[in-house]
Amino acid sequence: MIGAFSFLERSRPRLRRSAPILRYDARQSMGLFDYFEPEPPVGCARPGCAGALHGWQGKHQGNCQFIWQQGRIDPVDQSADEGSKLPPERLASIRLAPNEVIRSGYAHCDVCTGYAPFDIECVTDNQGLWIETRIDAKLAESKLIEDHWIQCMNCFDAWPHIPAKTVYRCPSCDHIVQR
Ligand SMILES: [Zn+2]
Numbered sequence: 293m294i295g296a297f298s299f300l301e302r303s304r305p306r307l308r309r310s311a312p313i314l315r316y317d318a319r320q321s322m323g324l325f326d327y328f329e330p331e332p333p334v335g336c337a338r339p340g341c342a343g344a345l346h347g348w349q350g351k352h353q354g355n356c357q358f359i360w361q362q363g364r365i366d367p368v369d370q371s372a373d374e375g376s377k378l379p380p381e382r383l384a385s386i387r388l389a390p391n392e393v394i395r396s397g398y399a400h401c402d403v404c405t406g407y408a409p410f411d412i413e414c415v416t417d418n419q420g421l422w423i424e425t426r427i428d429a430k431l432a433e434s435k436l437i438e439d440h441w442i443q444c445m446n447c448f449d450a451w452p453h454i455p456a457k458t459v460y461r462c463p464s465c466d467h468i469v470q471r
């Protein structure tokens with residue numbers, strides 16, 4: 293009796309300690325997300341920067357470090373070690389779930405290296421094809437004035453238009469404006 297009791301006393305704390313550590317290790321090695329590359333890419337919102345945001349990390353069922361590109365049915369690649377990658381024919385058969393909205397974040401700009409100040413939502417159709425990318429932020433309509441000013445239709449502030457820049461954050465009301 294005493295022996296059984298002391299066994300419980302010893303083993304219980306050990307189990308409690310090891311469980312969270314095991315879960316943490318599994319998450320690290322299995323990868324928690326896939327990468328998503330919108331097509332066309334989402335532009336950087338930083339003032340003056342016309343770069344594009346890349347490396348969106350999205351969580352969904354069955355993620356295994358696949359790299360998805362909008363408009364393509366199968367993964368373009370897998371961001372795993374060469375040894376642990378799926379063979380090409382197996383990779384070609386992987387699909388996203390149909391009619392899914394996959395939230396992705398932590399993208400960075402390829403010019404200023406800044407992180408995206410918003411998440412995106414990657415929307416699939418009934419075949420699992422990624423067909424739409426939505427910016428998850430307060431969005432505002434805009435108007436181009438005299439070809440070189442962009443006006444926010446939420447607060448009516450205006451700022452200089454920069455050629456090739458597609459996403460702006462309104463300096464007055466913080467809404468995201470897409471051109
Ligand atoms: Zn940038």
Ligand SMILES: [Zn+2]
Nearest residue numbers: 444447462465
């Ligand atoms: Zn505004």
